[in-house]
Every structure is written in structure tokens, then in C-alpha cells.
Amino acid sequence: MRPPHRYHLRTSDPFSRRRPSPSEHGPPAPPTRELVTKILLNGQTVEADPKKPLIAACHEHGASVPHYCYHPGLKAVGSCRICQVEVKQGEMPPRIVVACRTPVAEGMIVNTEAGKAHDARRECLEFLLKNHPLDCPICDKAGECDLQDYAFAENQGEGRTVEPRRKLEKRKSLGDVIVLDEERCILCSRCVRFMEEVPKTPQLAVVGLGSRSTIATFMDRPLKGNYQGNLADVCPVGALTLKKFRFQARVWNLRKSLSTCAECSRGCSITVEVLRGKDVKRFRPRYNDKVNKWWMCDRGRFALERHVDVATGTTAGARIAGALVRGQGAQGLEPVESELGVAIAADMLVAHEARTVIASPFLTQEEAEVLLRVARALGTTPVFVSPAGDGLADALLHTGDPCPNRRGLTELGFGAASAADCAARLAASQVALVVGERAGELLAAELAALGASQRVALFDARALDAVAVKLQVGVPTHVEKSGTWINVDGHAGRLTIARAAPAGTRALTHSLQQLDTLLAAAAAGSATTAPAGGAR
Structure with missing residues (x-):
């Protein structure tokens, strides 16, 4: 008798990975009491939602059923046939069915480990592997490939045919984002259905007949749209890959951290993937039923280019380690410790009456509360x-509003100011406190227009060359800090530390708390004193 088979993989093997967790395919939502169907699953009575297919009930209750064409965010087509299970209803004898196309019914008896179901799945896998190239050593999908995982679990390391595998195009460009490897494609049609059902811009189709079938665009036109990167996510094998990620890293070397996208006020839940604790290699969508479900836009996906590791220094655009002070009469910026830089900022603010505070829209709630x-x-x-909208707003995810925490800051009492409004506030003040990641970038022209007699204390991640900026204190970027953003619909999005900030850079909340303490001491009569030569 065949022993029960389970698709539980060895986590110690670098080419294997766990099956998708609830956070990836969505947490199982318990059905309402009015919509509960009881079925017998592998000998246990469980409750299932009759609105969902049988495969969803299996996954929600821990039964491992392999699948390629099925995706919980797309319509089921049952084309790969690898999700076959044994089902018995009433007096009818047991039969083998595809779980993704079978609705659950009261009293249904399901056996995912039946010998006939296992044999059927194994045969489907063998046919899929017949023409699949042995590209695992060079494939970007290796380590997170469903086909690789199931082949490993089934121990199908050898083929029984002697005929050569079919030869198709290996590097077919589908536009600026995606590369298609026709030999790796298993024709699951996930990509075709995604373009039809999610952004609703059908651009892909299965063309050809039989063994000559391939995925193609109409008239070989390049793909268009702001959601092409999701094609690489939904592809269960390495047929569709991102041009910008090709041969960049092995996925088992990437450390994954949960975070929130910073490119618009939608605040999509994402995973930040960092290589060797330094280089940000991928932003990928993370399932959130209330915000972005399984998807994210390309603008957010490829915003990782902002987080290319830049050396620290005093030149414009360099990361700030500690703080930079422009001495009296000096043309350049001199590095000092972060704590000393904050003390100098306190002296600047105390010494003048006309003061203004301008925040970055990338402040977290925790940072904003201290700044308030x-x-x-x-x-x-x-x-x-x-800042003005980016003009990319759509009906799916992207709001066009480049302020990820607009709602959170507004609820705390911060006012919204355009670049022109900020310029007026800067010109009318003797000293300005400008705080937050990318604040200098958003106000670069306005700060450059100020004269040398004006004073600005800038708390930002990157150095800025402007004579009015007398002090710059380094802060972490949003992939280097923890905190909370509130999205356009009022949902909280968490940030976690994906990589360490440059040495000497403190959390912005710590610097602001120090500044608040120094200002309180000054108000109580304990004035702070800046070092000789410091900016005042």
C-alpha cells in the first residue's frame, strides 16, 4: 500500500521552500455561520465556504494540494490538472476531480492522499517536465519555483523519454519590464488571466496548437501598463521574469522584511528583500485583503532604485552619517556626531524668533507625534x-498622490503645503526646521533659492548643497526604520527595518526627542551652548 504523500519540503535544502503561507495567498477567512458547508477532509470534519472551490478549503485546513494554474485572485480554469483529489458524494463511487474547479458540497468526502489521486498528479507532473529545460542552476525562479518544489517532493529527477526537448525562444522581450522564456512556460495561463481580470487590459494570449502553443502578445507588440511586474509574481515557473532582477541574486540569499510601499497614499503591503543586509534587490506585493490583495503597481515595485546603497560623505546626494555643519564663513560642510548636530539645531531655533517647521510626507506617525x-x-x-500628483492614478491601486502618510499627518494636525507655500514660509522665517526623508529632494529648488543669511536645519537621509542649509542631520530611509503610515482609506501600514542605516545615523524619533528635551530645557532657563564655529 502506498504511504500517504504530503508536499512538505526540506527547509534545509537551498532549492526547496515552504509552501505558500497564509500571508502570501491570503489568510483563510472563516465562513459566516449562514454559509457553512461541512465536508470530510482526509478523515476530519471541517467547515468550508461554498462560495470557494474545493482547493481553497483544502489549503485553509492544511491539506497540501499542488497547483499551477490556480491562483486565489484569478478565475479557475483547471488547465494544469495537477490539483486532482479523490471525492465521494452520496452513493456514487469515489472519483478523481480537479479541486480548483469543484465546488464544495454538504457531506462531500475528500481524500487528497488517495493512491489514484497521487498517481494522477504524478502523471501530470511528468508530462509538464517532459519538455521543461533543466535551467534551475541559472533560473531566477530557483528556490521559489512551484514546479521545482513539486518535482523535488515527488523525487522525479529522471525522464523516461529519449526524444529531445522542444527548442523555443529563450529570451523574448515582452516590453520594458518582462522577459519570456518560451521553453520554461507550462501554459498555465495565469498571465493571460491576470491581464484580463485585474488591470483589465488583455494583452497576452495562448497562440499555436498542441506542442507548438506559446504565450504571446498581439502582433508581438510590447506590453503596456503599470502592473506588468505582477506577471513575474503569478508565473509559477521561471517563464516570465523581471528584466531588472535577472541574475541579480539567489532568492535564498535574500532576507525578507514586511513593509509598506511609499510611492502613493494607497500604502500597499510589500516585502522588502535585501541581499547580504545591504543591497535592496526586490519589492514584492504582500497579501492584504483590505488594501492591495496580491498586487502592486510597477511604480512602487521599481522604487527600490531609490535605495541603492550610496557611500556616505558631504557631497550632494551622499548619505549623511551623523550630521554635517556649515561653519561660519566656511564654504563646505564638516561632519560631526549626530547628538552634537541636534544640539546645534536647538541653539539655532532658540536664538531666533521667526521660526517654521516643515515635514516630509514620508514621516511615520511616531516621528510626526514627536515633531508636533x-x-x-x-x-x-x-x-x-x-507635491503635485504624478499623473498615474488609476482605478486599481495607484492613487496618484505621492504622500504615503497624508491622512495620518492630517489627522495629527499637520497642514498640507505646496512647494510654493513652503517657499513662502521659508522666506518669511529666520530659521526653518525641515524634517524627514526626501524633504531636501522635494524642496531642493526652494532651499537653493534662499540666501546665505537665512538658516535651515535639515533632517534628511541625503546631503544637500544649499548655502542656507547650515546644518544637516542624517536620518534612516523608510527601509531602515520601523513605524506606521495611515493610508488613504485609514488602514495602518507597518514599516519594519529591512537593513541597517549608515553607521552614526540615529532613528529620527531619537533625534527629535533630544531636540524636544533641549528646547524644553531652554524654555526653563537652561540654555544650550553650541561649540565655537557652529552654525547659529
Whole structure:
């Protein structure tokens, strides 16, 4: 008798991985009491949602059923046939069915480990492997490939045919984002259905007949749209890969951290993947039923280019390690410790009456709360930079609003200010406190227009060359800090630390808390004193 088979893989093997977790395919939502169907699954009575296919019930209750064409976010077609299970209903004898196309019914008896079902799945896998190339050593999908995982679990390391595998195009460009390897494609049609059902811009189709069938665009036109990167996510094998990720890293060398996309106010849940604790290699969507489900736009996916590791220094665009101070009469910036830089900022603010506080729209709620205390101590109402929309708003995810925490900052009491409004506030003040990641980038022209007699204390991740900026204190980027953003619909998105900030860079909340303490001490009569030569 065949022993029960389970698709549980060895986690110690670098080419294997666990099966998709609930956070990837979506947490199982318990059916309402009015919509509960009881079935017998592998000898246990379980409750299932009759609106979902049988394969969903199996996954929700821990029964491992392999699948290629099925995706919970797309319509089921049952083309790969590898999700076959044994089902018995009423007095009818047991039969083998595809679980993705079979609705659950009251009293259904399901056996995912039946010998006939296992044999049927194994035969399907053998046919899929017949023409599949042995590209695992060079394939970007290796380590997270469903076909590789199931072949390993079944121990199907050898083929029984002697005929040569079919030869098709290996590097077919489908536009600026995706490369198609026709030999690896198993014709699951996930990519075709995704373009039809999610962005609703059908551009892919299965063309040809029989063994000559391939995926193609109409008239070989390049793919268009802001959601092409999802094709690489839904592809269960390495047929569709991202041009920008090809041969960049092995997935088992990437450390994954949960985070939130920063490119618009939607706040899609994402995974930040970092190579060797330094280089950000991928942003990938993370399932969130209330925000983005399984998807993300390409603008957010490829925003990782902002986080290319740049050496620290004093030149414009370099990462700030600690703080930079422009001495009296000096043309350049001199590095100092972060704590000393904050003390100098406190002296600048205390020494002048006309003060303004401008925040970056990338501040977290935790950072904004401390900055709000600082602004109140200075007797001013803070605003955040509200740049113009990017013109990419759509009906799916992208809002076109480049402020990821607009709602959160507004609820705390921050006002929204355009670049022109910020320029007016800067010109009318003697000293300005500009705080947050990319604040200098968003106000680069406005800060450059200020004269040398004006004073700006800038808390940002990158150095800025502007004579009015007398002090710059380094802060972490959003992949280097933890915190919370509130998206356009009021849902909280968490940030976690994916990589370490440059040495000497403190969390912005720590620097602002120090500044708040120094201002309180100054108000109580314990004035701070900046070192000789410091900016005042």
C-alpha cells in the first residue's frame, strides 16, 4: 500500500521552500455561520465556504494540494490538472476531480492522499517536465519555483523519454519590464488571466496548437501598463521574469522584511528583500485583503532604485552619517556626531524668533507625534510638503498622490503645503526646521533659492548643497526604520527595518526627542551652548 504523500519540503535544502503561507495567498477567512458547508477532509470534519472551490478549503485546513494554474485572485480554469483529489458524494463511487474547479458540497468526502489521486498528479507532473529545460542552476525562479518544489517532493529527477526537448525562444522581450522564456512556460495561463481580470487590459494570449502553443502578445507588440511586474509574481515557473532582477541574486540569499510601499497614499503591503543586509534587490506585493490583495503597481515595485546603497560623505546626494555643519564663513560642510548636530539645531531655533517647521510626507506617525511636540514648543503650526500628483492614478491601486502618510499627518494636525507655500514660509522665517526623508529632494529648488543669511536645519537621509542649509542631520530611509503610515482609506501600514542605516545615523524619533528635551530645557532657563564655529 502506498504511504500517504504530503508536499512538505526540506527547509534545509537551498532549492526547496515552504509552501505558500497564509500571508502570501491570503489568510483563510472563516465562513459566516449562514454559509457553512461541512465536508470530510482526509478523515476530519471541517467547515468550508461554498462560495470557494474545493482547493481553497483544502489549503485553509492544511491539506497540501499542488497547483499551477490556480491562483486565489484569478478565475479557475483547471488547465494544469495537477490539483486532482479523490471525492465521494452520496452513493456514487469515489472519483478523481480537479479541486480548483469543484465546488464544495454538504457531506462531500475528500481524500487528497488517495493512491489514484497521487498517481494522477504524478502523471501530470511528468508530462509538464517532459519538455521543461533543466535551467534551475541559472533560473531566477530557483528556490521559489512551484514546479521545482513539486518535482523535488515527488523525487522525479529522471525522464523516461529519449526524444529531445522542444527548442523555443529563450529570451523574448515582452516590453520594458518582462522577459519570456518560451521553453520554461507550462501554459498555465495565469498571465493571460491576470491581464484580463485585474488591470483589465488583455494583452497576452495562448497562440499555436498542441506542442507548438506559446504565450504571446498581439502582433508581438510590447506590453503596456503599470502592473506588468505582477506577471513575474503569478508565473509559477521561471517563464516570465523581471528584466531588472535577472541574475541579480539567489532568492535564498535574500532576507525578507514586511513593509509598506511609499510611492502613493494607497500604502500597499510589500516585502522588502535585501541581499547580504545591504543591497535592496526586490519589492514584492504582500497579501492584504483590505488594501492591495496580491498586487502592486510597477511604480512602487521599481522604487527600490531609490535605495541603492550610496557611500556616505558631504557631497550632494551622499548619505549623511551623523550630521554635517556649515561653519561660519566656511564654504563646505564638516561632519560631526549626530547628538552634537541636534544640539546645534536647538541653539539655532532658540536664538531666533521667526521660526517654521516643515515635514516630509514620508514621516511615520511616531516621528510626526514627536515633531508636533517640537513645533508646539517653538510656537508654530507644522506643515508637510504636498507635491503635485504624478499623473498615474488609476482605478486599481495607484492613487496618484505621492504622500504615503497624508491622512495620518492630517489627522495629527499637520497642514498640507505646496512647494510654493513652503517657499513662502521659508522666506518669511529666520530659521526653518525641515524634517524627514526626501524633504531636501522635494524642496531642493526652494532651499537653493534662499540666501546665505537665512538658516535651515535639515533632517534628511541625503546631503544637500544649499548655502542656507547650515546644518544637516542624517536620518534612516523608510527601509531602515520601523513605524506606521495611515493610508488613504485609514488602514495602518507597518514599516519594519529591512537593513541597517549608515553607521552614526540615529532613528529620527531619537533625534527629535533630544531636540524636544533641549528646547524644553531652554524654555526653563537652561540654555544650550553650541561649540565655537557652529552654525547659529
